Amino acid sequence: MDMPMTTHFADSATGLVLALPKGRILKELAPFLARAGIIPAPDFTDEDSRRLRFPTNDAALDVVRVRPFDVATFVAHGAAQIGVCGADVLMEYDTDQIYAPLDLGIGRCRVSVAEQVVTAGREDWRAWSRIAVATKYPNIARRHFAARGIQAEVVHLNGAMELAPSLGLSRVIVDLVQTGSTLKANGLVETEVIAHVTSRLIVNRTALKTRPEEITGFVDRFRAAMDQSA
Numbered sequence: 001m002d003m004p005m006t007t008h009f010a011d012s013a014t015g016l017v018l019a020l021p022k023g024r025i026l027k028e029l030a031p032f033l034a035r036a037g038i039i040p041a042p043d044f045t046d047e048d049s050r051r052l053r054f055p056t057n058d059a060a061l062d063v064v065r066v067r068p069f070d071v072a073t074f075v076a077h078g079a080a081q082i083g084v085c086g087a088d089v090l091m092e093y094d095t096d097q098i099y100a101p102l103d104l105g106i107g108r109c110r111v112s113v114a115e116q117v118v119t120a121g122r123e124d125w126r127a128w129s130r131i132a133v134a135t136k137y138p139n140i141a142r143r144h145f146a147a148r149g150i151q152a153e154v155v156h157l158n159g160a161m162e163l164a165p166s167l168g169l170s171r172v173i174v175d176l177v178q179t180g181s182t183l184k185a186n187g188l189v190e191t192e193v194i195a196h197v198t199s200r201l202i203v204n205r206t207a208l209k210t211r212p213e214e215i216t217g218f219v220d221r222f223r224a225a226m227d228q229s230a
Helices: 024-035 068-076 087-093 138-146 181-185 205-210 212-229
Strands: 016-021 053-055 061-066 082-086 098-103 109-116 130-135 151-156 172-177 188-197 199-204
Touching (some): 024 082, 024 212, 068 082, 068 087, 068 098, 068 199, 087 098, 087 109, 087 199, 098 205, 098 212, 130 138, 138 188, 172 188, 199 212
Parallel strands (some): 016 061, 016 082, 130 151, 130 172
Antiparallel strands (some): 098 199, 109 188
Protein backbone atom coordinates (compact mmCIF):
# COMPACT_ATOMS: atom_id res chain seq x y z
CA MET A 1 0.00 0.00 0.00
CA ASP A 2 1.37 3.40 -0.97
CA MET A 3 2.02 5.94 1.75
CA PRO A 4 0.14 9.22 1.48
CA MET A 5 2.28 12.21 0.63
CA THR A 6 1.16 14.18 3.69
CA THR A 7 2.34 13.28 7.18
CA HIS A 8 -0.33 12.48 9.76
CA PHE A 9 0.99 11.32 13.10
CA ALA A 10 -1.22 9.06 15.19
CA ASP A 11 -3.00 10.98 17.93
CA SER A 12 -0.96 10.60 21.13
CA ALA A 13 -4.11 9.99 23.15
CA THR A 14 -5.54 7.23 20.98
CA GLY A 15 -2.82 5.94 18.65
CA LEU A 16 -0.09 3.40 19.31
CA VAL A 17 3.64 3.91 19.00
CA LEU A 18 6.03 1.14 17.96
CA ALA A 19 9.66 1.76 19.04
CA LEU A 20 12.30 0.20 16.81
CA PRO A 21 16.10 0.12 17.18
CA LYS A 22 18.51 1.90 14.88
CA GLY A 23 21.27 -0.08 13.21
CA ARG A 24 21.64 -3.59 11.89
CA ILE A 25 18.49 -4.98 13.52
CA LEU A 26 16.37 -2.50 11.60
CA LYS A 27 17.45 -4.09 8.30
CA GLU A 28 16.50 -7.55 9.56
CA LEU A 29 13.19 -6.18 10.81
CA ALA A 30 12.11 -4.77 7.45
CA PRO A 31 10.73 -8.09 6.09
CA PHE A 32 8.91 -8.70 9.41
CA LEU A 33 7.21 -5.34 9.23
CA ALA A 34 6.16 -5.95 5.64
CA ARG A 35 4.71 -9.38 6.45
CA ALA A 36 2.93 -7.86 9.46
CA GLY A 37 1.36 -5.30 7.16
CA ILE A 38 3.19 -2.35 8.73
CA ILE A 39 4.59 0.06 6.15
CA PRO A 40 6.39 3.09 7.59
CA ALA A 41 6.99 6.29 5.63
CA PRO A 42 9.63 5.85 2.90
CA ASP A 43 12.33 7.76 4.76
CA PHE A 44 12.09 5.47 7.78
CA THR A 45 14.94 3.29 6.47
CA ASP A 46 17.00 6.28 5.34
CA GLU A 47 19.85 6.57 7.83
CA ASP A 48 20.32 10.20 6.78
CA SER A 49 16.76 11.16 7.65
CA ARG A 50 16.64 13.44 10.68
CA ARG A 51 13.10 12.44 11.55
CA LEU A 52 12.69 10.15 14.54
CA ARG A 53 8.93 9.59 14.39
CA PHE A 54 7.26 8.27 11.27
CA PRO A 55 3.66 7.64 10.24
CA THR A 56 2.68 4.27 8.79
CA ASN A 57 -0.03 2.97 6.47
CA ASP A 58 -2.10 2.47 9.65
CA ALA A 59 -3.47 5.85 10.79
CA ALA A 60 -3.50 4.58 14.40
CA LEU A 61 0.17 3.53 14.46
CA ASP A 62 3.43 5.49 14.34
CA VAL A 63 6.94 4.13 14.56
CA VAL A 64 9.88 5.79 16.28
CA ARG A 65 13.52 5.01 15.52
CA VAL A 66 15.75 5.16 18.60
CA ARG A 67 18.87 3.59 20.07
CA PRO A 68 18.43 -0.07 21.11
CA PHE A 69 18.68 0.64 24.85
CA ASP A 70 16.19 3.49 24.52
CA VAL A 71 13.55 1.14 23.08
CA ALA A 72 13.20 -0.48 26.50
CA THR A 73 13.01 2.92 28.21
CA PHE A 74 10.28 4.19 25.87
CA VAL A 75 8.21 1.02 26.31
CA ALA A 76 8.74 0.66 30.08
CA HIS A 77 7.53 4.23 30.64
CA GLY A 78 4.61 3.90 28.24
CA ALA A 79 5.84 6.48 25.70
CA ALA A 80 5.71 3.61 23.21
CA GLN A 81 3.30 0.74 23.76
CA ILE A 82 5.18 -1.78 21.61
CA GLY A 83 8.81 -2.20 20.66
CA VAL A 84 11.56 -4.50 19.44
CA CYS A 85 14.84 -4.90 21.29
CA GLY A 86 17.49 -7.49 21.99
CA ALA A 87 17.37 -9.85 24.95
CA ASP A 88 20.61 -8.22 26.12
CA VAL A 89 18.76 -4.93 26.63
CA LEU A 90 16.03 -6.68 28.63
CA MET A 91 18.63 -8.44 30.78
CA GLU A 92 20.38 -5.15 31.51
CA TYR A 93 17.25 -3.05 31.97
CA ASP A 94 15.56 -5.68 34.18
CA THR A 95 12.11 -4.13 34.70
CA ASP A 96 8.70 -5.60 35.47
CA GLN A 97 7.01 -2.99 33.27
CA ILE A 98 7.91 -4.85 30.08
CA TYR A 99 6.37 -8.07 28.78
CA ALA A 100 8.18 -9.90 25.96
CA PRO A 101 5.65 -12.22 24.28
CA LEU A 102 7.63 -13.08 21.14
CA ASP A 103 11.18 -14.10 20.33
CA LEU A 104 11.55 -12.93 16.73
CA GLY A 105 14.66 -15.05 16.19
CA ILE A 106 16.58 -12.26 14.46
CA GLY A 107 19.65 -10.27 15.48
CA ARG A 108 21.42 -13.37 16.73
CA CYS A 109 24.52 -12.66 18.79
CA ARG A 110 25.77 -13.20 22.33
CA VAL A 111 26.88 -11.35 25.44
CA SER A 112 30.36 -12.61 26.24
CA VAL A 113 33.43 -12.13 28.38
CA ALA A 114 36.61 -11.45 26.40
CA GLU A 115 40.22 -10.76 27.32
CA GLN A 116 43.54 -10.18 25.60
CA VAL A 117 44.95 -13.11 23.67
CA VAL A 118 48.31 -12.57 25.37
CA THR A 119 46.82 -13.10 28.86
CA ALA A 120 44.13 -15.67 28.09
CA GLY A 121 44.79 -18.93 29.89
CA ARG A 122 47.83 -17.67 31.79
CA GLU A 123 45.97 -16.86 34.98
CA ASP A 124 42.65 -18.20 36.20
CA TRP A 125 40.82 -14.98 37.08
CA ARG A 126 37.84 -17.09 38.09
CA ALA A 127 39.65 -17.72 41.37
CA TRP A 128 40.07 -13.99 42.08
CA SER A 129 37.93 -12.04 44.56
CA ARG A 130 37.58 -9.03 42.24
CA ILE A 131 38.17 -8.10 38.63
CA ALA A 132 38.04 -4.90 36.55
CA VAL A 133 35.48 -5.16 33.75
CA ALA A 134 34.85 -2.68 30.93
CA THR A 135 31.30 -2.86 29.61
CA LYS A 136 28.10 -1.09 28.65
CA TYR A 137 26.28 -3.82 30.58
CA PRO A 138 27.12 -3.05 34.23
CA ASN A 139 24.16 -4.97 35.67
CA ILE A 140 24.76 -8.06 33.56
CA ALA A 141 28.47 -7.98 34.38
CA ARG A 142 27.96 -7.57 38.12
CA ARG A 143 25.38 -10.36 38.26
CA HIS A 144 27.52 -12.69 36.18
CA PHE A 145 30.67 -12.29 38.26
CA ALA A 146 28.79 -12.17 41.57
CA ALA A 147 27.38 -15.62 40.78
CA ARG A 148 31.00 -16.79 40.71
CA GLY A 149 31.89 -15.03 43.95
CA ILE A 150 33.79 -12.27 42.18
CA GLN A 151 33.26 -8.55 42.69
CA ALA A 152 33.18 -6.79 39.33
CA GLU A 153 34.75 -3.33 39.38
CA VAL A 154 32.90 -1.93 36.40
CA VAL A 155 34.33 0.65 34.02
CA HIS A 156 31.20 1.83 32.22
CA LEU A 157 31.89 2.52 28.53
CA ASN A 158 29.38 3.06 25.72
CA GLY A 159 31.77 1.96 22.99
CA ALA A 160 35.32 0.97 22.12
CA MET A 161 35.31 -1.67 24.87
CA GLU A 162 37.99 -3.56 22.96
CA LEU A 163 40.55 -0.88 23.81
CA ALA A 164 40.12 -1.17 27.57
CA PRO A 165 42.34 -4.20 28.34
CA SER A 166 45.31 -3.05 26.24
CA LEU A 167 45.18 0.43 27.76
CA GLY A 168 44.98 -0.86 31.31
CA LEU A 169 41.37 0.13 32.02
CA SER A 170 40.25 -3.43 32.70
CA ARG A 171 41.36 -7.03 32.68
CA VAL A 172 38.32 -8.25 30.73
CA ILE A 173 35.37 -6.84 28.84
CA VAL A 174 31.72 -7.88 28.68
CA ASP A 175 30.26 -7.00 25.31
CA LEU A 176 27.93 -8.05 22.51
CA VAL A 177 29.63 -10.40 20.05
CA GLN A 178 28.30 -11.38 16.64
CA THR A 179 31.16 -12.76 14.53
CA GLY A 180 34.10 -12.10 16.84
CA SER A 181 36.00 -10.27 14.09
CA THR A 182 36.21 -7.02 16.08
CA LEU A 183 37.64 -8.89 19.07
CA LYS A 184 40.21 -10.59 16.88
CA ALA A 185 41.21 -7.34 15.18
CA ASN A 186 41.93 -5.84 18.60
CA GLY A 187 43.88 -8.75 20.06
CA LEU A 188 41.05 -10.17 22.18
CA VAL A 189 39.55 -13.61 22.49
CA GLU A 190 36.12 -14.68 23.70
CA THR A 191 36.52 -16.72 26.87
CA GLU A 192 32.97 -17.16 28.17
CA VAL A 193 29.45 -16.78 26.80
CA ILE A 194 27.08 -15.21 29.31
CA ALA A 195 23.92 -15.38 27.21
CA HIS A 196 22.78 -15.96 23.65
CA VAL A 197 20.74 -13.06 22.31
CA THR A 198 17.91 -12.61 19.84
CA SER A 199 15.49 -9.74 19.32
CA ARG A 200 12.15 -9.75 21.13
CA LEU A 201 8.81 -8.08 20.57
CA ILE A 202 8.05 -6.21 23.79
CA VAL A 203 4.95 -4.47 25.11
CA ASN A 204 4.15 -2.14 27.97
CA ARG A 205 2.31 -4.13 30.66
CA THR A 206 -0.09 -1.32 31.52
CA ALA A 207 -1.00 -0.83 27.85
CA LEU A 208 -1.61 -4.56 27.56
CA LYS A 209 -4.13 -4.34 30.42
CA THR A 210 -5.85 -1.15 29.31
CA ARG A 211 -5.79 -1.75 25.54
CA PRO A 212 -5.69 -5.55 25.22
CA GLU A 213 -7.41 -5.88 21.85
CA GLU A 214 -5.14 -3.39 20.11
CA ILE A 215 -1.93 -4.72 21.65
CA THR A 216 -2.73 -8.40 21.15
CA GLY A 217 -3.78 -7.58 17.60
CA PHE A 218 -0.29 -6.33 16.79
CA VAL A 219 1.32 -9.24 18.65
CA ASP A 220 -0.76 -11.61 16.51
CA ARG A 221 0.36 -9.80 13.36
CA PHE A 222 4.00 -10.26 14.32
CA ARG A 223 3.36 -13.89 15.18
CA ALA A 224 1.78 -14.44 11.77
CA ALA A 225 4.79 -12.74 10.17
CA MET A 226 7.05 -15.21 11.99
CA ASP A 227 4.96 -18.13 10.74
CA GLN A 228 5.29 -16.87 7.18
CA SER A 229 9.08 -16.78 7.49
CA ALA A 230 9.30 -20.30 8.92
